[in-house]
Amino acid sequence: MPITKPFVAGRKFTSTAGAGTGTGATFAIAATTFTNDAGAAATAFPASxxxxxxxxxxxxxxxxxxxxxxxxxxxxxxxxxxPATPIIVEFVVT
Incomplete structure (x- = not known):
């Protein structure tokens, strides 16, 4: 039986802390404020x-x-x- 390697890829998104909103426990950065690997504006993070x-x-x-x-x-x-602190989120998708 041959070994089948699973598909694994990475998706990276870049923004800065200044793009976030809220304070304390509710501080969040919207996916739409990030750019993706291609340098384009992100619309959402991977669902899976x-x-x-x-x-x-x-x-x-x-x-x-x-x-x-x-x-x-x-x-x-x-x-x-x-606010200028870089934030990078890397998703490993299968």
Whole structure:
């Protein structure tokens, strides 16, 4: 029986902390404020993915740092970040 490798790909989205709204636990950055790998404006995050990685100022964050939906990523306490801080979200899709 041959081995079939699963399809795995990454989707990256880039924005800044200044694009977020809310304060404290409700700080969120809308998917529409991100650009995708092609440099185009994103319309939504992937609806189905294996996992995602969040990088704040190029530092990988732990799993308890955020939650994500197709429309936004919530980063509790993210409102204290400098508005120019880069935010990168990488989704691994299968």
């Amino acid at each position: 993915f294996a996992y995602y990685n969040l990088y704040i100022n190029a530092v990988l964050q732990t799993a308890d740092t955020s939650t994500v939906t197709t429309t936004a990523i919530t980063i509790p306490g993210g409102d204290v970040l400098d």
